Amino acid sequence: xxxxxxxxxxxxxxxxxxxxxxxxxxxASYAQIMAATGLQKGSLYAAFGDKKxxxxxxxxxxxxxxxxxAVKMLKDDTLSGEQRISRLMDALIKDAETPQGxxxxxxxxxxxxxxxxxxxxxxKVMAIKQRVKSAIKTALxxxxxxxxxxxxWAAYFGGRILIKAGATKATLRALKKQVLSVxx
Amino acid sequence: xxxxxxxxxxxxxxxxxxxxxxxxxxxASYAQIMAATGLQKGSLYAAFGDKKxxxxxxxxxxxxxxxxxAVKMLKDDTLSGEQRISRLMDALIKDAETPQGxxxxxxxxxxxxxxxxxxxxxxKVMAIKQRVKSAIKTALxxxxxxxxxxxxWAAYFGGRILIKAGATKATLRALKKQVLSVxx
DNA sequence: ACCATAATTGACCGATTGGTTAATAATAAG
DNA sequence: CTTATTATTAACCAATCGGTCAATTATGGT
Numbered sequence: 001x002x003x004x005x006x007x008x009x010x011x012x013x014x015x016x017x018x019x020x021x022x023x024x025x026x027x028a029s030y031a032q033i034m035a036a037t038g039l040q041k042g043s044l045y046a047a048f049g050d051k052k053x054x055x056x057x058x059x060x061x062x063x064x065x066x067x068x069x070a071v072k073m074l075k076d077d078t079l080s081g082e083q084r085i086s087r088l089m090d091a092l093i094k095d096a097e098t099p100q101g102x103x104x105x106x107x108x109x110x111x112x113x114x115x116x117x118x119x120x121x122x123x124k125v126m127a128i129k130q131r132v133k134s135a136i137k138t139a140l141x142x143x144x145x146x147x148x149x150x151x152x153w154a155a156y157f158g159g160r161i162l163i164k165a166g167a168t169k170a171t172l173r174a175l176k177k178q179v180l181s182v183x184x
Numbered sequence: 185x186x187x188x189x190x191x192x193x194x195x196x197x198x199x200x201x202x203x204x205x206x207x208x209x210x211x212a213s214y215a216q217i218m219a220a221t222g223l224q225k226g227s228l229y230a231a232f233g234d235k236k237x238x239x240x241x242x243x244x245x246x247x248x249x250x251x252x253x254a255v256k257m258l259k260d261d262t263l264s265g266e267q268r269i270s271r272l273m274d275a276l277i278k279d280a281e282t283p284q285g286x287x288x289x290x291x292x293x294x295x296x297x298x299x300x301x302x303x304x305x306x307x308k309v310m311a312i313k314q315r316v317k318s319a320i321k322t323a324l325x326x327x328x329x330x331x332x333x334x335x336x337w338a339a340y341f342g343g344r345i346l347i348k349a350g351a352t353k354a355t356l357r358a359l360k361k362q363v364l365s366v367x368x
Numbered sequence: 369a370c371c372a373t374a375a376t377t378g379a380c381c382g383a384t385t386g387g388t389t390a391a392t393a394a395t396a397a398g
Numbered sequence: 399c400t401t402a403t404t405a406t407t408a409a410c411c412a413a414t415c416g417g418t419c420a421a422t423t424a425t426g427g428t
Binding site: 002003004005039040041042046 | 404
């Protein structure tokens, strides 16, 4: 018995995710958010809440697609452990030298940008991080070095940051080779 | 034939470095810069230039102490290559779970915060990064795996970010162990 | 003592920040 | 058609952003 929403919630959430992904929490202004979503501040506020709430939605969105996809692959037992880590590193190489790659990883960004200031975000990010690390551990179980979780995680996390900082595909390929040699 | 400077330039540069280190370029407001340096905006502008110039000074300062110290150690041929990488990772462990550790690495922060937007900063950071990677390469020359530069660099860079994201000393110790096993 | 020079201060600038809200528009129920 | 409910818009808010500058203060040379 009232007016309908004019926007596509899925598209708005994707746009939210992308804006915070690119610019971070502080870096994303309402001007950019409005341009990306096509909504006015008031609509955003009414539909989702304040900026922090928008950020939470963006992280949940990222968790639901990018992260979940990676976790699923890392736990896919139709692949060998080595193959799974290889694919994980391939994802890095694929993103190097691309605009999206230079956005980094939304969760890594969130972990470094916000965590000292907002405990809710910190908890959420920490939980997702643990899920990924656990998935890496699962993948490593059948390899020659099942204790390399921290190394693989640091290399992956570090690789994302390196890409953000402008590293080339060649650099990432070298990193992959060395990581694989540890677990081969 | 004119008034003297009332401030200690060394202390002001240290304060500048610390503020940008903690908060990043955008995150550091003049209110914080003024509080940390004890100077008014006008004095800062007269003495050093605008905010971007202050940031350059901060990076140069960081390069001159923290980075140069690490590079010197990595090239110290009174130590074995393995010892040098061990010490590099020890520095990470020492910083984990400390306030300063959670500031991250000023250069890594600069590389990820600013590089897409300011080519001067990008060039400067890239040059310093190459110096460190080259020092790592030198240290690795006498080890069993002289091609592990990218891995060590990614682990170090990644470790810095992990610390910023709240990783424990135990996590960093595990990372160190795994890195050393690659070059032992 | 006087003056030229430089350091310092604090007020002020326009622009932008995140956030709020009254007015308007659209819809479904009665 | 009328009315209650909700979505949407655009104007507005105080606070803060980086930056500027005239006025003040302190110094060394003459």
